[in-house]
Amino acid sequence: MNSIFALCPGLVTLATFATYVYTADPGTENLLTAEKAFACIAIIAIIRVPMFQWPHFVIETVRLFVSVKRIDDFLVLAPDISTVFR
Numbered sequence: 001m002n003s004i005f006a007l008c009p010g011l012v013t014l015a016t017f018a019t020y021v022y023t024a025d026p027g028t029e030n031l032l033t034a035e036k037a038f039a040c041i042a043i044i045a046i047i048r049v050p051m052f053q054w055p056h057f058v059i060e061t062v063r064l065f066v067s068v069k070r071i072d073d074f075l076v077l078a079p080d081i082s083t084v085f086r
Contacts, residue, residue: 009048016040 017032017040024030 005052009044013041013044016044 017037020036020040021030021032
């Protein structure tokens with residue numbers, strides 16, 4: 001599993017370059033210059049950390065909603081008066 005995470009940035013970079021080069025409009029040529037390549041690599045490096053944190057964010061958000069629902073259900077319950085004054 002760790003090897004998949006290690007390969008992802010390289011595969012995303014490769015897919016980005018391939019998409020850029022092969023989706024050119026007819027009659028135009030998308031040249032991949034060093035300036036464009038370095039800018040793309042820098043942007044991918046910047047967004048790599050948030051992309052790895054995204055699954056954790058989703059899991060914690062689901063846990064938050066479950067917890068809020070449980071607290072709401074608990075607070076909505078009416079106390080049984082007969083058991084309070086025994």
